[in-house]
Amino acid sequence: MRLLKAIVTLLLAGLLAAGCGQQRILEKLGFIQATGYDLPSEQEREKGRELLVTINVPKADPQGKMKLETLSASVKSSKEARIEFARQTELSLVSGQLRNTLYGVSLAKIGFMNHIDTLVRDPSISQLVKVSVVNGSAHDLLIKRYPEHPNTGQYVDRLLEKESISMAIPRITVYDFTRDYYDDGIDPIAPILKQNAKNIAVDGIALFHNDQYKTRIEPDKTLIFAIIRQNFKYGEMSINLAEDKGEEGQVIFSSVINHRKIRVTREQTDRFSVVIEIVTRGSVHEYTGNLKLSDDADRKKVESLIAGHIEREAGDMLVLMQKNKVDSIGIGQYVRNSMSYSEWKKLNWEEVYPRISIACKAKVIIQDYGKFK
Amino acid sequence: MVKEKLYPFHIGILIYMTQTGVLVLSLPRMLAETFGYNGWLALPILAAVASLNIGLIAIVHRMGKGKSIFSILESALHKAVLFPLYAALSAVWALTGCMTAKNYVYIFQMLSFNTTHPMLFKALLDILIYLLMIKGIYNISKASTSFFWMIQWMLLLLIFFVKDFSWVRMTPFFFKGGTDVLKGGMSVFTAFLGYELSILLFPYSDSNKKVMRAVFAGHLFTTFNYIVLSFICFGFFSFEQLKKLMYPVIDLLSYIQLPFIERVENLLFAFFLFSTVATVVMYLWAAQESMRQMMPGVPQKLLAFIIVTASFIVSWVPDTLVEVGKWLEYLGNASSGIAFALPMLLILILLIKKGAKL
Numbered sequence: 001m002r003l004l005k006a007i008v009t010l011l012l013a014g015l016l017a018a019g020c021g022q023q024r025i026l027e028k029l030g031f032i033q034a035t036g037y038d039l040p041s042e043q044e045r046e047k048g049r050e051l052l053v054t055i056n057v058p059k060a061d062p063q064g065k066m067k068l069e070t071l072s073a074s075v076k077s078s079k080e081a082r083i084e085f086a087r088q089t090e091l092s093l094v095s096g097q098l099r100n101t102l103y104g105v106s107l108a109k110i111g112f113m114n115h116i117d118t119l120v121r122d123p124s125i126s127q128l129v130k131v132s133v134v135n136g137s138a139h140d141l142l143i144k145r146y147p148e149h150p151n152t153g154q155y156v157d158r159l160l161e162k163e164s165i166s167m168a169i170p171r172i173t174v175y176d177f178t179r180d181y182y183d184d185g186i187d188p189i190a191p192i193l194k195q196n197a198k199n200i201a202v203d204g205i206a207l208f209h210n211d212q213y214k215t216r217i218e219p220d221k222t223l224i225f226a227i228i229r230q231n232f233k234y235g236e237m238s239i240n241l242a243e244d245k246g247e248e249g250q251v252i253f254s255s256v257i258n259h260r261k262i263r264v265t266r267e268q269t270d271r272f273s274v275v276i277e278i279v280t281r282g283s284v285h286e287y288t289g290n291l292k293l294s295d296d297a298d299r300k301k302v303e304s305l306i307a308g309h310i311e312r313e314a315g316d317m318l319v320l321m322q323k324n325k326v327d328s329i330g331i332g333q334y335v336r337n338s339m340s341y342s343e344w345k346k347l348n349w350e351e352v353y354p355r356i357s358i359a360c361k362a363k364v365i366i367q368d369y370g371k372f373k
Numbered sequence: 374m375v376k377e378k379l380y381p382f383h384i385g386i387l388i389y390m391t392q393t394g395v396l397v398l399s400l401p402r403m404l405a406e407t408f409g410y411n412g413w414l415a416l417p418i419l420a421a422v423a424s425l426n427i428g429l430i431a432i433v434h435r436m437g438k439g440k441s442i443f444s445i446l447e448s449a450l451h452k453a454v455l456f457p458l459y460a461a462l463s464a465v466w467a468l469t470g471c472m473t474a475k476n477y478v479y480i481f482q483m484l485s486f487n488t489t490h491p492m493l494f495k496a497l498l499d500i501l502i503y504l505l506m507i508k509g510i511y512n513i514s515k516a517s518t519s520f521f522w523m524i525q526w527m528l529l530l531l532i533f534f535v536k537d538f539s540w541v542r543m544t545p546f547f548f549k550g551g552t553d554v555l556k557g558g559m560s561v562f563t564a565f566l567g568y569e570l571s572i573l574l575f576p577y578s579d580s581n582k583k584v585m586r587a588v589f590a591g592h593l594f595t596t597f598n599y600i601v602l603s604f605i606c607f608g609f610f611s612f613e614q615l616k617k618l619m620y621p622v623i624d625l626l627s628y629i630q631l632p633f634i635e636r637v638e639n640l641l642f643a644f645f646l647f648s649t650v651a652t653v654v655m656y657l658w659a660a661q662e663s664m665r666q667m668m669p670g671v672p673q674k675l676l677a678f679i680i681v682t683a684s685f686i687v688s689w690v691p692d693t694l695v696e697v698g699k700w701l702e703y704l705g706n707a708s709s710g711i712a713f714a715l716p717m718l719l720i721l722i723l724l725i726k727k728g729a730k731l
Contacts, residue, residue, distance in 0.1 A: 096636060123484050126636055127627045175628060183542070183611035333541045341410070341549035 030057040030069065030091030033153030036138030037115055038104035040074040049074040051107075051115075053081035054139040056153040057091065066150040070143050078115050095122065099157040100130050101174075102138035102193065108206065108213035113181060116211070119174045127175040130160055132191045133206040133213060141195040148199065156200060160191060163202050167226040167235035167256075168219075170205065181211060184349070185332030192216060207326040215324040217317065223256070224313045228276055228360060229329040232258050235282075239309050241289055247305055249289020255367075256282040262331060264338040270347065272356040274331055278310065281365040293369040307362040314360040322354045331358065379578040381587035383514040384571070388591030390517040390651035391567030393524075393598070395477045396701075398620040398645070400564050400599060401606035405615045407557025409550035411543065413603035415561065420596040423565040427592060429716035430572050431585040436723040439580025442572055442715075443666050449722040459667045463660040463680070465711060466570075469704045470656030471684035472697055474498050477649040479694045480620065484639055492689060498650070499681050505654050506661065506677045510577050513654055520647035527644060528598065531605050533629050538608040550612070563705030564599065567652060568592050569712035570659045572719075657681065 036054040039045070044052070054072035061067045069091075073084040085093055101119065103112050119125050134141050142152060149155035164171035169191035180188040187208050194203035205217040205225060217225045223237040235256040242248045261277040284293060284302070291298040321328055332353065336344045379387075404412035437445050446455055478494045486494070505516055551557070571588040578584045606621050618624050626638035634640075660680050661673070668676065691697045 123623070127624055128630055128635075175624070179611045179614050182613035182617065184613070185541075330541070337541060337545050341546040344546075 024094075027060055028092055030059070030089060030093045031097040032057055032093055032095050033097060033151075034100040034102065034142060034156060035078075035098060036072075036102040036104070036134070036142045037078065037107055037112060038137050038139045039106045039110075044074040049076060051075055051078060051081070052104075052139055053078055053085075054142045055081075055085060055093075056142050057089070057093065058151050058153065059091070068145075068151060070152075072139055072143065078118055094124070096124050096126075098125055098129050100132065100153060100160070102132055102134050102141065102156070103190075104134050104138040105136065105213065107138075108133045108208075111211040113211035116174060116177060116181075120178055125174075128173045130157065131172050131174060131177045132156075132160060132193050135192050135194045135203050141193065141200065144195065146199055152200075156193065159200060159202065160193075163191070165234065167232050168222050169202055170226070170229075180330075181208075183330075183333065185327070185334070185336045186330035187326050187328050189328050207321065207324065207328045209324070209326045214326050215320060221313060221317065224310060224317060225329075227256075227258050227278055227280060227310060227362075228260065228314050228317070230258075231260055232256075239306055241305055241309070243309070247289055247291070247301075249287060249291075251284055251289070251302065251306060252286040253282050253306060253364075254285060256280055262334040264331075264334050266338060270352045270355075272335055272352070274334070274356055274358045276314070276329075276358065276360045278314075278360065278362040279365070280310070280362065281367050283368050283370070284366050285370045287369070293366070294373045299366055299369070303364045303366055306366075307364040310362040310364070311360050314362070318358045318360065322356075322358070325350060325354055327353055331356075377511045379511065379514055379574060379584075381578075381583040383518055384574060384578060384584060384587040385591040385594070386521045387514045387517045387574075387651075387655070388568050388571055388588050389594050390521055390648055391570060391655040392565055392592065392595040392652075393648045394473050394564075394567070394652040395480065395645065395649055396564045397599070397602070397648075398480065398622045400561070401603045401610075401621045402615055402618055403557065403561050403564075404603055405551075405607070405612060407551050407554060407561060408548050409552075410546035410612055411548065411607065412551065413600060413607050414547060415558070416596060416600050416603060419558065419562050419565060420592070420599075422562065423568060423592060424589065426712055426716070427568055427571070427585070427589055429713070429720065430569070430588070433572065433716050433719045433723070434575060434580075434585055435582075436720065436727075437575070439575050439578075439584075441576040442719055443662075445719055445722060447666075449726065456667060459663045462663040462711065462715075463667075465704060465707045466656045466663065467660035467680050467684045468687060468700070469566075469708050470502075470653040470660065471499075471688045472691075472701045472704055473649060473656070474502070474653045475688045475691070476694075476697050476701060477646065479697055480623075481642065483694070484623075484642060491692075492685075495685065495688060498646075498653075499685050501650060502654050502657060503677060503681045505650070506658055506681070507674045509673075510574070510658060513651075513658060516654075517651045520651050523647050524644050527641065528601070530626070530629060530641075531601065534605050534609050534625065537628075538605060540608065542611055543608050544612070559706055559709065560702055562709060563702075565592070565595065566705060566708050566712065567595075567655065569708065569715070570655055572716060573659055573662050657684065660684075 032055045034056040038052040040049055040052040052072065052074050054070065057069045059067040059069055069089060071085045071088050073081050075081045075084055082093060119129060146152060146155065163169045170189060172190045177188050177190065180186045189208060190206045192203040192206050194201050202219060204219045205222055206213050207215050223235050226232060226235060236254040239251045239253060241251060258278065258280045263275045263277065265273050267273055287293060291302055293299050293302065332349050404415060408415045475495055478491050478498065481494065482491055505513055568588060606615060606625065610618065610621060615621055623638060623642065626641045629637050631637060657680055661676050664676055664680065691700050
């Protein structure tokens with residue numbers, strides 16, 4: 001019995017001691033919050049260093065003040081950067097709390113899937129890390145201090161999160177990007193960020209072909225893009241009716257609920273006609289034109305004006321996408337689903353896509369026009 | 374002492390828990406690789422094959438009137454013939470159990486404690502398994518029932534994926550773009566294995582029909598879970614992406630974000646320990662049952678100790694995740710072979726004996 005007790009005690013001690021094996025002490029850890037990837041300067045590239053990596057590490061401070069450490073290095077691969085950074089800091093860097101990865105526009109143009117690959121592969125990195133493109137250099141954006149926003153990583157994260165709720169930009173995570181990258185019927189997209197003198201601003205949507213940045217949607221047109229891309233439940237857009245003939249005034253169309261359908265008809269083997277049907281409803285709480293919203297006929301007219309605006313804008317956008325050979329709204333998925341597997345495999349969608357005819361039909365419903373007649 | 378009998382409800386859950394193991398983490402990817410687009414539809418077909426197998430076991434149960442398979446075997450064959458058979462059964466079952474455990478440890482280590490020696494975790498797991506094993510089948514089944522509730526709630530997590538699930542991604546293609554259907558199909562089939570151990574439960578349960586019905590119900594529930602999970606994966610991930618993900622279910626879990634906690638997948642993965650323990654314990658218990666026929670004099674606890682230790686030593690051999698996967702594939706095929714061959718042999722014996730009596 002005594003022997004048994006001794007054995008059990010020894011075993012227990014062994015088990016407890018095993019807990020000392022890999023310690024993680026909070027104060028000694030550096031949680032990487034944001035990572036930026038850029039192409040390095042010419043000289044660095046001549047030395048074979050293909051990548052400029054910048055990281056943002058918030059530090060715990062006893063006085064409760066926000067401290068931020070920013071490190072950057074020109075390296076051959078992103079994991080090599082980790083080793084390089086380890087040399088520059090007293091903290092052990094961990095990437096479990098990574099929230100954002102930013103890609104400089106010059107790198108985005110040549111493609112960055114091999115850098116996304118390591119984010120998918122590394123189990124310590126969440127699949128919810130956001131992907132965005134910086135119009136300019138990700139390094140400069142991260143290294144700069146914004147006095148109003150001491151924690152840059154968190155600032156960017158919250159900005160992207162908030163903007164995506166109102167559909168101003170899509171919420172693109174590593175999961176979304178890889179999913180659309182590997183799908184043969186859709187091309188990936190990502191929001192664009194821009195560094196201003198005092199702050200960071202959202203600057204439209206980047207459209208990719210495979211992993212290469214091709215063209216962008218201007219920031220004031222992102223909701224139109226959202227309308228043709230997906231169903232959603234909350235959005236806001238401002239429409240200048242004066243752009244269209246006849247009427248004048250400004251409409252703010254808000255609380256938009258959008259339903260989208262894509263219909264594909266095959267005319268010949270490689271000729272398709274695609275109709276995007278949109279039903280969108282929302283409220284008008286600001287209108288500066290001469291029509292009376294309380295009048296049924298006038299309201300119908302405003303509805304059709306808004307619908308016309310959406311159709312025209314969407315049409316231009318689709319032309320832009322076809323010209324750049326980016327299928328960012330996933331028409332390919334619907335074309336794929338309209339045919340058999342062997343037909344789809346035979347079809348060179350990338351070649352066919354710019355030549356198909358796409359029409360957009362919008363129906364707008366003004367659900368209410370506020371509490372003033 | 375009155376021997377406690379297993380209730381059909383417990384048998385059903387025990388079978389379900391034995392079937393559900395670590396393989397479920399990679400199941401959707403295996404389906405996509407093997408069967409191509411909408412590969413999840415292969416699950417009902419494979420489940421039907423397994424159901425046929427359960428049918429064979431049910432025939433043994435009926436013809437043998439619920440007698441232990443060992444007494445059926447020993448009534449017809451000489452010990453010298455049976456000895457290698459028992460040895461083979463114990464070896465395959467024990468190794469399947471211990472490799473499943475090692476597989477879990479390796480995946481766990483990919484997520485956390487990467488540099489701790491894997492065999493240390495394996496040892497901890499084995500202690501747990503040993504303690505459960507020596508309690509006997511009745512307590513194993515009770516433990517499995519409580520483990521069941523600890524993992525089954527996770528099915529509700531699938532609600533998280535409804536928002537990003539897309540019918541368009543499912544495509545209207547069926548079984549297109551797959552690879553080696555036979556080889557891959559056999560690997561996928563091993564995800565159903567575990568039901569074949571029900572053949573050992575006869576002496577521990579009542580000899581009525583309900584026993585086999587419970588086994589079948591457990592198997593149906595496994596099939597249901599697999600189908601729901603794989604279906605969600607096929608609509609949540611794009612096809613080529615799914616083919617590239619080693620453990621789609623871990624990626625699925627990592628997509629869950631709660632307002633008060635992030636990166637829950639590490640926490641959730643720990644729950645898979647329960648289903649792994651249940652699977653491993655059942656396989657090692659099966660090995661012990663078969664070994665007991667070879668060494669009737671040896672006390673059960675010692676036998677359990679020998680099996681756990683021996684399998685611990687063997688599991689030292691493969692030392693990468695890929696190697697463990699290969700071992701599991703071979704062992705899975707061997708187990709599938711046993712699953713079909715053993716009941717057929719027993720039916721043959723029973724038929725011959727019946728003929729002799731007439």
